[in-house]
Amino acid sequence: MSRTPMALLSPADQERLRSLRRMKAVALGALLFMAVLFVVSFWLESRHPWLGYVRAAAEGGMVGALADWFAVTALFRRPLGLPIPHTAIIPNRKDEIGRTLGEFVETNFLAADVVRDKLSRTALSQRLGEWLRVPAHAERVTAEASTAATAVLHALSDDDVQGLIADLAREHLIEPDWAPTAGGWLQRIVEADAHRSAVDLAVDSIGSWLDSNAAAFQGLISRRLPSWVPRLAHRFVDETAYAEAVKFVRAVQADPRHPARLAIDGYLARLADGLQHDPAMRSRLEGAKTSLFDSPRVGELAAQLWNTAKSGLLTALADPRSGLRVRASQAVAEIGDRLATEPALQARVDGWVTDAAVFLVDRYRHDIASIITDTVEKWDPAETTEKIELMVGRDLQYIRLNGTVVGALAGLAIYAVAHALIPGV
Template sequence: MTTTTRPGPAVARAVPTDEERRIALRSMKRLATGLLAVAAVVFAVAFALQEQVPWLGYVRAAAEGAMVGAIADWFAVTALFRRPLGLPIPHTAIIPTRKDEIGASLGAFVEDEFLSDDVVLGKLRSIGIARRLGGWLAQPANAERLTAEASVAARGVLTLLGDADVEDVVERLARRHLFEPEWAPTIGRVAGRLVADDRQHAVLDVVLDRAETWLEAHPEAFERMVSERLPRWMPGFVDRFVDDRAHREVLGFVRAVRDDPEHPLRAAVDDWLTEFTDALQHDPATIARVESMKAELVASPRVREFAAEAWASAKSALDAALRDPESELRTAMRQAVAEVGVRLASDERLAAKVDEWVTDAAAYVVRTYRHEIAGVITETVERWDPKETTEKLELQVGRDLQFIRINGTVVGALAGLAIFAVASGVQLLV
């Protein structure tokens, strides 16, 4: 026997399949019909022999009552699902003919009894959602499962997003937030703060170090640049002397500036940067010049290319990170999920706040959409095929209804026997 298992509040219970229900229903129908047949046979035998054997009158009366009870209850049970013997008897085939009314009544019942504020809020407050969720999330396997599902969903979203649409968004955002505001004042304010904090000294030191390294490694290149500017009629030894002297002087000057924090060149650079950052903020000509450069950049097709390259790079990196279970992104997601679970399970104040948020959200949904939620039941029942609905409901409760036929047979037999006994006793007294 194959069954499905559904978790209950405490233990799992087995739920029969439709085929198992169908087999059980047929078995009960045969049993109930068999009892009716037995009662009919007993009635026929007792009716034929009651003149020769007087006490068979009691058996006949019991069998007669059993048949009446069995037939009456068969009619009642059958009338719920179909017309008995196919006859158009009023108030039969109740389920298929009144399916829509039953669905509407069921929807109203669920709305009034199951979706009421007292029921929903009482249940939510009693189960401790935050602590249960926290305990579940704190388990590494569950954190990994949630992270994996979220990654699959995120990759699905990436697949659905059109590259051209995203590129348009990136381009519009870049134009709106990067190109529409004036650049010069912003650059001037940021650069002014850096200069005020003497951050330019570190940059100048790097430039000087790189210059010294290049001059030491490429003396011939520097000397060639100097020689090309000397007159061609000058003797070669003079060229070499000038080249060598110029190289040593420039190299010495770079080292002197690098080693002396108070070198005049440093002060000159500081003064120039201070004046330039101020001009970027307040000088109309400088601001206009920067805006002109910005306009040329905006008109360049490189903006669109930048948007495409930025999205392609971000999409590729994000997809790879979401795909790899050991990536830094997936690892961080797992850790974040587990940490949230631990906090929810251990922090009473946080758990109480989350429970309150969930309860308030559920209360809002129930109050706002109670009728629509219950309407799903009504609309679903209305869409059901009457025959299919009848069959499914009969599979669910038909087996139990057959006990009504069996009980009717037994009760009818006892009632018939009692009535006959009372009638016989009264007749003897008279």
């Protein structure tokens, strides 16, 4: 039956082929048995009239076996190679069968209501959660994800990634005009007095530094005095400068309306206005930004950061005991635990999955079903016949066997009824 060598068939197909051959042998054996029984009974019927019933049964069995052999064979090929009409149905109507099968699947299995009904009765998220909450399963998911991420990182070209980063930076950071946006933000910060905390922090930091670094003022000013000024004056000048600095900082800390604070407020307000409306200031900011990003040092730093991040990721992904892998496994297990125990979350996730599946089926069900049609159309007619016969041929041989039995019973019944109703037969 099979044109494909046994060694090229899958183990499952090899077993199907053996079963098909056994059933063909059984069906043929039943036909031969009926033929032998017919010859013997026909030969001895004149001496033993009761063998007429055996002959009739054998004759009917042969007719039934031959008729069903013809019917089964006609599905797959021409019986005895004869060009009989309406035979070799599967190879001759292969494409039509594929289209019909695709339409059947599309109509009865890929309908939105069928998919929604099936998924609504399936606790998808709960089952997934029960599986993911098991630590071994969470580690398996993490390991598979790590393998995939490692493959992606190895596949990425460093030059391509750096080029992509540079293109994205230029598109989203360099080409846009920063000045108006920065000026607008700064204006809102000043108007809301949100900069006060930053000014307080700066003043407090200066005050703390002065308290801890009085010695730094020794010689800070006096070394610039003429050499003929007495040493005592040098010390007096330095101490006075330090005392005035401390006094100034304390005054700024104590007075919210100190002129220094007001000067800072005025400067920030002017800066915000200039960034939004002064072309010269905006041009200086954009020039500084472009010079910064176009600096070779910045490019080298970006390349170093990518190489360091990539190396670190690869090392962490390869080590099952790394912090990244451990935390990822814990996160997956926690997600599984929530999915398994929180009905509200289950309902949301099931709803998302169902809606997504229904949308995909509704939108692409014809394309999905066309896979069947296109695949069958590409099959060779002989290959199609072989595949289908391997799948259903064994069951069809039972039709031949049943035809033999039913034919024998029918022949016996007809012969008995004829003898009973027609005198002299």
